[in-house]
Amino acid sequence: MAKAAVKANASSAERRPARAGRSVSARNVKVEVLPPAERMSLRAPEASVAALSKALGLTLSKSPKTSASKAGRTALWLGPDEWFLIDEAGKDLLADCAKVSALHSAVGISHRNVAFAVTGPAAAAAINAGCPQDLSLEAFPVGAASRTILGKCEILLLRTADDAFRVECWRSFSDYVFTFLSEAASDAAA
Amino acid sequence: MLLIRCPYCEEERPELEFRNAGEAHIARSANMAGESDDDFEKFFFIRSNPKGIIYERWRHIHGCARFFNAVRDTVTDKFVMTYKAGEPKPSKLPGAVK
Numbered sequence: 001m002a003k004a005a006v007k008a009n010a011s012s013a014e015r016r017p018a019r020a021g022r023s024v025s026a027r028n029v030k031v032e033v034l035p036p037a038e039r040m041s042l043r044a045p046e047a048s049v050a051a052l053s054k055a056l057g058l059t060l061s062k063s064p065k066t067s068a069s070k071a072g073r074t075a076l077w078l079g080p081d082e083w084f085l086i087d088e089a090g091k092d093l094l095a096d097c098a099k100v101s102a103l104h105s106a107v108g109i110s111h112r113n114v115a116f117a118v119t120g121p122a123a124a125a126a127i128n129a130g131c132p133q134d135l136s137l138e139a140f141p142v143g144a145a146s147r148t149i150l151g152k153c154e155i156l157l158l159r160t161a162d163d164a165f166r167v168e169c170w171r172s173f174s175d176y177v178f179t180f181l182s183e184a185a186s187d188a189a190a
Numbered sequence: 191m192l193l194i195r196c197p198y199c200e201e202e203r204p205e206l207e208f209r210n211a212g213e214a215h216i217a218r219s220a221n222m223a224g225e226s227d228d229d230f231e232k233f234f235f236i237r238s239n240p241k242g243i244i245y246e247r248w249r250h251i252h253g254c255a256r257f258f259n260a261v262r263d264t265v266t267d268k269f270v271m272t273y274k275a276g277e278p279k280p281s282k283l284p285g286a287v288k
Contacts, residue, residue, distance in 0.1 A: 064198065064199040064201070064254065065199060078254060079198065079255050080198050080254065080256065082255070132204035147254070147255070148252055148253065149207060154252050
């Protein structure tokens with residue numbers, strides 16, 4: 001009886017990601033919401049980086065505005081001792097860090113963020129509608145990542161290909177960011 | 191838009207990513223309870239507000255989120271240089287007239 005009740009609760013607590021499956025297409029730009037992923041905020045001093053890299057299975061980048069990626073897992077350099085990790089395969093990032101005894105702080109933030117893919121030849125133009133950074137390929141090459149702003153809200157920006165970006169924002173800002181990017185996409189297409 | 195060089199990101203970034211954080215190089219007393227009222231007032235409220243070169247703390251809040259120090263001219267609004275937090279006040283400024 002009790003077990004059945006637990007089961008019923010488990011199925012009724014189905015997670016409904018913000019803006020799931022939404023997408024907007026304009027000429028030369030497409031904005032779509034990406035499926036949920038595992039995310040983690042990692043803070044660690046220089047001395048712990050090697051051990052954490054080993055446990056996570058990818059080399060944490062130490063230079064500004066870069067990222068490292070391997071087997072569906074991406075680590076974005078955010079600050080001198082701060083990284084943002086995304087695992088699109090759904091593997092547990094926190095469990096990997098838990099094995100490390102070196103000093104670090106790992107916080108699970110999988111459901112804090114919503115990610116968008118902005119793709120197409122005019123993707124950079126669409127993002128530049130609200131982001132003041134130089135997104136030319138020389139200044140922001142493939143793999144470049146940065147925390148920055150889009151309009152009035154903070155985003156994480158990762159260039160995944162010449163004409164593709166991943167935009168991460170906080171869940172409660174996702175409506176604003178999606179609307180902003182949709183408008184920007186139609187402007188960029190015009 | 192101003193471009194400000196973040197010493198941690200090692201490049202110039204648009205000013206929208208930054209936030210001012212007041213005057214730099216104001217040391218907090220190690221014995222705060224022993225401070226006289228006058229000394230505390232000087233530490234807490236009195237700022238130099240110069241016309242010309244000012245040393246300020248800035249924060250790259252929508253970037254690497256680090257605090258750093260900047261030398262700025264309050265008349266022209268130009269950033270003379272920036273340097274990491276904790277580093278001493280630069281004794282010589284680049285391009286200084288004199």
